[in-house]
Amino acid sequence: MQNKQSIHGAWANRWIFILAATGSAVGLGNIWKFPYIAGENGGGAFVLVYLFCILLVGVPIMMAEVLVGRRGRQSPINSMRETAYEAGHHGRWAGVGWLGALAGFFIFSFYSVVAGWVLYYIAGMGSGLFIDIGSEQAGQIFNGLLADPQTLLIWHTLFVVLVMMVIAGGVNKGLERATRILMPLLFVLLFVLLIYSMNSGYFGAGWDFLFSFDTSALSGEAVLEALGHAFFTLSLGMGSIMAYGSYMGKKDSIGGTVLTIAALDTVVALIAGLAIFPIVFANQLDPAEGAGLMFVTLPVAFSQMAGGQVFGFLFFLMVGFAAWTSAISLMEPGAAWLVETLGLSRVRASILLGVIVWALGVLALGSFNLTSDLLVFGMTVFEFLDFLTANVMLPLGGFLVALFVGWYLTREMTEDELSLRSSFVYQLWRFVIRFVSPAAVAVIFALKIYEKLAA
Numbered sequence: 001m002q003n004k005q006s007i008h009g010a011w012a013n014r015w016i017f018i019l020a021a022t023g024s025a026v027g028l029g030n031i032w033k034f035p036y037i038a039g040e041n042g043g044g045a046f047v048l049v050y051l052f053c054i055l056l057v058g059v060p061i062m063m064a065e066v067l068v069g070r071r072g073r074q075s076p077i078n079s080m081r082e083t084a085y086e087a088g089h090h091g092r093w094a095g096v097g098w099l100g101a102l103a104g105f106f107i108f109s110f111y112s113v114v115a116g117w118v119l120y121y122i123a124g125m126g127s128g129l130f131i132d133i134g135s136e137q138a139g140q141i142f143n144g145l146l147a148d149p150q151t152l153l154i155w156h157t158l159f160v161v162l163v164m165m166v167i168a169g170g171v172n173k174g175l176e177r178a179t180r181i182l183m184p185l186l187f188v189l190l191f192v193l194l195i196y197s198m199n200s201g202y203f204g205a206g207w208d209f210l211f212s213f214d215t216s217a218l219s220g221e222a223v224l225e226a227l228g229h230a231f232f233t234l235s236l237g238m239g240s241i242m243a244y245g246s247y248m249g250k251k252d253s254i255g256g257t258v259l260t261i262a263a264l265d266t267v268v269a270l271i272a273g274l275a276i277f278p279i280v281f282a283n284q285l286d287p288a289e290g291a292g293l294m295f296v297t298l299p300v301a302f303s304q305m306a307g308g309q310v311f312g313f314l315f316f317l318m319v320g321f322a323a324w325t326s327a328i329s330l331m332e333p334g335a336a337w338l339v340e341t342l343g344l345s346r347v348r349a350s351i352l353l354g355v356i357v358w359a360l361g362v363l364a365l366g367s368f369n370l371t372s373d374l375l376v377f378g379m380t381v382f383e384f385l386d387f388l389t390a391n392v393m394l395p396l397g398g399f400l401v402a403l404f405v406g407w408y409l410t411r412e413m414t415e416d417e418l419s420l421r422s423s424f425v426y427q428l429w430r431f432v433i434r435f436v437s438p439a440a441v442a443v444i445f446a447l448k449i450y451e452k453l454a455a
């Protein structure tokens, strides 16, 4: 039995860990991305596959990540190396941590751009920019924002600063404090919005859209999208959850905690869908609008509803909080590594990281204006970063973590960390992490490549 502590600190208790990890998981993925990709992929059928992916692939891999983090008690890069050594293997496994840190930078760069749009919308809702607008004007405002690199730059920069301030504060004075303040607010706002949408008169239409399982609408594309999104929404495959796990109490149960986090994340995504689609249908707008769903469609709806300005403001404020607590977790693996390995202070580490991701973000931001012609594999830099991370790097990272924990760590190590009361549950988890999760990821990848070749 090991009893190491992380040099970075520890969560005050089990609930803080749950809330912090939920803060990482619940973000733009739940409120912006999930409704729009569900909308694009026909609603119910996609949701069903997504739920399967969460349960069969997401939960077991999240347990694996937390396990490695808590065992290693260091940044993901160093924890992977440390636990590999402990099991008598090669330190090269640290490479999975490197892959993750890189994915974190890439995700942050487009995440921060979208979060910047959110900040602009908070300000816009607050100042009455969206009063009495039709879809045409809403489109103009959004496209006008995208075409304006200077405005984008300001909000992107502000978001980077907000995130780096928290990172600079460290685990207890930064991450934990942000969690304690922002997460309760997030839940309250979400609840208020749900009530509001339940009274919109179109709640049933929204419900049917999300839960009528029409499997004929499912393409291989949609299945890969659902798998990629399961990783993205649970913050898996890059070390966020591993880093957070390294600050977790030794006695807390990993299984129960992870189930709670996954359940909370799923519920928030579904509530976000149930809050958004009724408003979309009530205003005869298009659920398959795409990435603009939240930024074009909703403001129109808000502008036509009683109290819409206030709710619009609260809505974007909530999205902003969600994005903030998620973005923090994208940077924590890198920050922890800089502190451990290069001996930087938290403040210096966050300044260094901030400069790097700010610059990457500027590249992504140009995709909507100055560098919109610059295509990588037919995608803009922004789209490419999203595709590369969510659909390739995260599933690959998750696949490698599953292999590592399932096949390379010793049985004693995993059994000791999970300390599940029932040996049946442990056997089940071990079977899933060794066979089911890696196979699911591999099969979906193969399917995708086959589809590409056949096309």
Ligand code: TRP
Pocket: 024, 025, 026, 027, 028, 029, 030, 107, 231, 232, 233, 234, 235, 236, 237, 238, 239, 240, 326, 327, 329, 330, 394
């Ligand atoms: N899960 C967050 C969201 O849904 C985004 C996020 C934070 C993330 N950390 C991550 C995604 C690590 C992948 C990996 O918005």
